[in-house]
Amino acid sequence: MQERLKIKNLSKNFVLHTQNGAILNILNNVSLEVRDGEIVALCGPSGVGKSSLLKAVFGTYRISQGDLVINCGAKEIHLAKASPAEIIELRKHTIGYVSQFLRVIPRVPTIEIVANAAIEAGASSQQATEKAVALLEQLRIPKKLHTLSPLTFSGGEQQRVNIARAMSAPRPIMLFDEPTASLDPENKTTVLTMIAGLKKSGTAILGIFHDRNDREFLNAREVEMEKYKEPENA
Amino acid sequence: MKMNPGIPLLKVENLHKAFGKTKACHDISFELWPGEVLGIVGESGSGKSTLLRLIAGLLEPDKGTISYQQNSKLITLTDLDEPALRHLQRTEWGFVHQHPSDGLRMNVSAGANIGERLMANNWRHYGNIREKAQHWLKAVEIDPARIDDLPRTFSGGMQQRLQIARNLVTNPNLVFLDEPTGGLDVSVQAKLLDLLRGLVSNLGLSAIMVTHDLAVARLLSTRLIVMKQGEIIEHGLTDQVLEDPQAAYSQLLVSSVLQV
Numbered sequence: 001m002q003e004r005l006k007i008k009n010l011s012k013n014f015v016l017h018t019q020n021g022a023i024l025n026i027l028n029n030v031s032l033e034v035r036d037g038e039i040v041a042l043c044g045p046s047g048v049g050k051s052s053l054l055k056a057v058f059g060t061y062r063i064s065q066g067d068l069v070i071n072c073g074a075k076e077i078h079l080a081k082a083s084p085a086e087i088i089e090l091r092k093h094t095i096g097y098v099s100q101f102l103r104v105i106p107r108v109p110t111i112e113i114v115a116n117a118a119i120e121a122g123a124s125s126q127q128a129t130e131k132a133v134a135l136l137e138q139l140r141i142p143k144k145l146h147t148l149s150p151l152t153f154s155g156g157e158q159q160r161v162n163i164a165r166a167m168s169a170p171r172p173i174m175l176f177d178e179p180t181a182s183l184d185p186e187n188k189t190t191v192l193t194m195i196a197g198l199k200k201s202g203t204a205i206l207g208i209f210h211d212r213n214d215r216e217f218l219n220a221r222e223v224e225m226e227k228y229k230e231p232e233n234a
Numbered sequence: 235m236k237m238n239p240g241i242p243l244l245k246v247e248n249l250h251k252a253f254g255k256t257k258a259c260h261d262i263s264f265e266l267w268p269g270e271v272l273g274i275v276g277e278s279g280s281g282k283s284t285l286l287r288l289i290a291g292l293l294e295p296d297k298g299t300i301s302y303q304q305n306s307k308l309i310t311l312t313d314l315d316e317p318a319l320r321h322l323q324r325t326e327w328g329f330v331h332q333h334p335s336d337g338l339r340m341n342v343s344a345g346a347n348i349g350e351r352l353m354a355n356n357w358r359h360y361g362n363i364r365e366k367a368q369h370w371l372k373a374v375e376i377d378p379a380r381i382d383d384l385p386r387t388f389s390g391g392m393q394q395r396l397q398i399a400r401n402l403v404t405n406p407n408l409v410f411l412d413e414p415t416g417g418l419d420v421s422v423q424a425k426l427l428d429l430l431r432g433l434v435s436n437l438g439l440s441a442i443m444v445t446h447d448l449a450v451a452r453l454l455s456t457r458l459i460v461m462k463q464g465e466i467i468e469h470g471l472t473d474q475v476l477e478d479p480q481a482a483y484s485q486l487l488v489s490s491v492l493q494v
Contacts, residue, residue: 087471108428
């Protein structure tokens with residue numbers, strides 16, 4: 001299978017100007033690849049840089065050193081040098097990111113939030129809405145909640161809305177930050193089955209899955225992040 | 235209006251403006267692409283509103299050029315004569331002022347406020363203008379029965395929404411927003427954000443928004459420019475600037491936001 005994402009000797013530092021210029025070296029020489037139809041799970045204790053690596057791949061964290069090469073089919077994009085327009089284009093067609101938290105405009109109904117993701121990717125409004133309803137039902141969001149803003153929902157419901165949004169228009173590369181963290185066992189199985197379905201259809205997946213059983217269920221290749229941490233006395 | 239997605243909608247190059255010894259805008263350059271919402275953030279007095287007024291042709295720059303896409307070509311605004319610029323401002327652009335009283339005519343009815351731009355666009359039939367005005371009142375969630383009332387009798391939030399309706403009635407390509415949610419209580423802010431988001435995605439309009447509210451910037455803008463003392467000190471995608479700010483001042487700005 002084809003390499004979709006190549007991370008080469010990537011480092012990320014934060015320079016905290018407001019705190020006497022303290023430098024935090026959060027990722028050190030990370031190298032890894034993700035192929036089509038493969039799930040790579042980032043492992044290690046909190047603070048080891050797992051979420052930061054996902055943010056670097058999505059383009060939110062600017063890369064300090066090294067490179068990140070994304071294969072978009074027709075061409076390769078080097079993320080360290082990509083322009084904002086190129087990153088916007090990548091997010092529209094190539095990379096999807098499911099964060100742990102739902103960030104939406106107040107008052108917008110759940111169904112619209114989920115459908116809009118597909119509309120942005122080019123689906124018609126009717127197709128997108130039908131798919132959104134199906135996904136929300138599959139994820140057990142009660143019908144009477146579909147027309148309400150998800151901001152008043154429980155943590156687990158919000159997480160499922162976030163997943164429905166990602167699933168309504170999956171990209172060839174998907175990043176998942178603890179997608180099952182606040183879910184009950186039944187919903188957890190549903191979400192894991194959806195992610196396994198993406199894998200089967202050839203999606204390259206990079207994610208954080210805390211539970212070992214989840215990683216086994218997904219047949220994920222584990223990458224230990226501890227080795228990319230800054231040495232204690234550096 | 236057909237847009238060429240391959241060239242910017244607006245291009246600002248080396249713009250300068252001083253008031254006496256104060257540099258309000260110093261060597262400002264950036265591009266706005268079709269369909270984009272660009273946020274300009276920074277503390278009061280950083281030159282954000284001056285920049286917006288320069289681009290919108292409400293102030294004349296000391297130096298620099300501003301180009302705008304028309305019929306798939308970039309035209310230089312600084313070369314346009316006064317009537318041509320006015321025509322552009324009334325047809326293809328909108329300007330939403332921070333204080334509704336600066337953007338509305340307070341002594342004529344709500345309907346007339348919306349109708350004025352239509353008339354500038356050669357609408358003549360009274361019935362059609364009234365119908366369109368009612369449609370837009372509904373779109374900004376103002377009871378159409380209030381069409382003959384003066385804006386003065388409206389609440390601040392309603393006035394702000396009326397100002398938006400007045401500006402958008404001619405389907406502009408580019409809207410300038412100066413602190414559009416400033417001074418409104420939060421429930422009205424949410425309503426306005428939802429409204430603006432819908433208009434941007436449904437009408438395909440582009441916008442430049444000055445705001446000091448980073449949460450508003452986060453929800454509406456694609457890209458952000460951070461200004462300090464008349465200069466751009468940082469720019470990037472909204473999530474980059476807010477989650478990984480590079481300049482000392484941007485870091486201070488982001489870290490100073492109170493958590494709810």
